[in-house]
Amino acid sequence: MSLCVDIHKKLGGFSLDMQAEFPDAPTAVIGASGSGKSMLLRCIAGIVVPDRGHIALGEKTWYDSTARTCLPPQRRHAGYLFQQYALFENRTVAGNIMMGMRGTKQEKQQACRALMERFQLTALAEHRPAQLSGGQKQRTALARMLGAQPEVLLLDEPFSALDTHLRGEVRQQMAEVLARHVGVSLLVTHDFSEAMQLCSRAAVVSGGRIVEQGSCIDLWHNPKTRACAELTGMRNFFPLPDGMQPNDSAPCCLGIRPEDLRPACGGDTVTVSGTVQRMLPGIHTDQAIVQTSHGMLLWTVPHDADSPPQAGDPVMLSADPDRFHILKIDKT
The missing domain is CATH 3.40.50.300 (P-loop containing nucleotide triphosphate hydrolases)
Structure with a gap:
């Protein structure tokens, strides 16, 4: 029951x-x-x-x-x-x-x-x-x-x-x-x-x-x-780009998990640029803290990355389209 x-x-x-x-x-x-x-x-x-x-x-x-x-x-x-x-x-x-x-x-x-x-x-x-x-x-x-x-x-x-x-x-x-x-x-x-x-x-x-x-x-x-x-561990949130706002009037933002970010490549429609402020070493991956125009961003960098970023590097990041999440912002 x-x-x-x-x-x-x-x-x-x-x-x-x-x-x-x-x-x-x-x-x-x-x-x-x-x-x-x-x-x-x-x-x-x-x-x-x-x-x-x-x-x-x-x-x-x-x-x-x-x-x-x-x-x-x-x-x-x-x-x-x-x-x-x-x-x-x-x-x-x-x-x-x-x-x-x-x-x-x-x-x-x-x-x-x-x-x-x-x-x-x-x-x-x-x-x-x-x-x-x-x-x-x-x-x-x-x-x-x-x-x-x-x-x-x-x-x-x-x-x-x-x-x-x-x-x-x-x-x-x-x-x-x-x-x-x-x-x-x-x-x-x-x-x-x-x-x-x-x-x-x-x-x-x-x-x-x-x-x-x-x-x-x-x-x-x-x-x-x-x-x-x-609550599921997503840490990166941005304003919705033009054209992505759902039909209903509820305020929304764009979310992306740190592990889903990657260097941007040709054809990516959503990108974010910034500067690496600090690298946090880990056992299997490192964490890059990136300063962007929307605030700090967390990027999980594999140890086997072709060109691992360093503090001070400019970066442009994106993700596969299905890794972006349109999220309603709760009215509390």
Whole structure:
């Protein structure tokens, strides 16, 4: 069943206006800091009440401002993984995991043992959160969330509190959790590569609105908005040349990825000229920072380039026509 969301929430000078239908598939909610993605999860979970709108999982209404329906969080059966895990410091690992479980004491203990074995926590059963590493806290929070047998998983930037060397390990476990869950899963992140590794679909959030939705692969190859393009790693944006403005009146710009740029050649219809300001060496490629009339441009230069540029060189760059992207500029 799908999760349907149509809500409005005013927070000071910020407005959240979200309309989306999330299917039975892992979906990344991706956006820059302050875009509203975490607030969306809090509204879905019932932690924050919208000003108006509707939230429903299948035929079950969770929130409806017109009907004055607002189920409390515990009746929504949504598992929420907080950025900082929100473990109970006065409880052991086993005690935290059993929080929210339903059933007899024996059934809870049996389910807890199974989850501790699944997440390699058995030896830590009597430890308290202060005695755990970041990865161990993450696994404990995951086990606690799954112990309540939620219908919907809400994961709020689950790797943000982890050191870089732990993220790969925990990411594998998260991929397994998402693959085994039957139902809606929403993963909040600002990292598009993380979204692609863990989710088949994504919703791009900018300025409190969902501006694009689709498969992660399609959004990577064919972004329609600057907000989405920036999240996928596109760094170069220019005013549209004459004749390229779409028929609708929405303001647009031209985007190009650093790795898609090359020296211009005869027949190129779109070119940009500038001067190399600095070369940044890399393992497989170098990065050229080029000053143009539209600002700084980033150009990825292969190590085997015929004539690698040097600081101070004038350059004229272009790309194959299908590498240029016409992008709507979001009104935030």
